[in-house]
Amino acid sequence: MVLLESEQFLTELTRLFQKCRTSGSVFITLKKYDGRTKPVPRKGHAESFEPADNKCLLRATDGKKKISTVAYSNLLRANMDGLKKKDKKSKNKKSKATQ
Amino acid sequence: MPHYQAWEEFTRAAEKLYLADPMKVRVVLKYRHCDGNLCIKVTDDVACLLYRTDQAQDVKKIEKFHSQLMRLMVAKESRSAAMETD
Numbered sequence: 001m002v003l004l005e006s007e008q009f010l011t012e013l014t015r016l017f018q019k020c021r022t023s024g025s026v027f028i029t030l031k032k033y034d035g036r037t038k039p040v041p042r043k044g045h046a047e048s049f050e051p052a053d054n055k056c057l058l059r060a061t062d063g064k065k066k067i068s069t070v071a072y073s074n075l076l077r078a079n080m081d082g083l084k085k086k087d088k089k090s091k092n093k094k095s096k097a098t099q
Numbered sequence: 100m101p102h103y104q105a106w107e108e109f110t111r112a113a114e115k116l117y118l119a120d121p122m123k124v125r126v127v128l129k130y131r132h133c134d135g136n137l138c139i140k141v142t143d144d145v146a147c148l149l150y151r152t153d154q155a156q157d158v159k160k161i162e163k164f165h166s167q168l169m170r171l172m173v174a175k176e177s178r179s180a181a182m183e184t185d
Contacts, residue, residue: 022133027128030125
């Protein structure tokens with residue numbers, strides 16, 4: 001699992017989308033992240049740890065290659081813009097079809 | 100694993116699930132260009148909500164909702180402003 005900076009993540013994500021155009025899926029996972037780097041202790045409240053509240057984890061994979069990044073509130077806009085452009089481009093095959 | 104047909108229902112259930120326990124819930128997007136479909140899943144490893152589409156008009160909705168959830172996750176205080184449903 002490659003941990004990247006936001007910008008790099010977006011670049012790699014674009015590449016993933018392009019690679020999977022002819023076959024395969026792109027999975028994007030989003031999860032709230034409180035910044036912990038150590039596993040939760042089993043016994044005893046050794047929780048000497050301040051949960052941060054303004055981050056989330058973004059992961060992407062095509063089944064083989066995995067990339068991830070930590071997104072902060074201030075970087076969110078950049079991430080969302082990147083995704084939006086790609087989705088629109090990729091979806092040009094399906095026009096607004098009537099049901 | 101309920102597959103939702105109505106977008107409204109899905110977003111309501113998904114937000115509810117997230118607000119119940121923000122740390123447990125994850126959102127998964129699966130996009131297949133070759134088949135031309137997009138699927139969004141919201142789960143807390145107990146309940147799982149799915150919405151699938153092959154319509155370009157839904158992509159925007161899904162993307163908006165995805166951003167909404169992202170905003171909820173990074174909001175410092177639980178602001179109801181971030182929860183603007185459309």
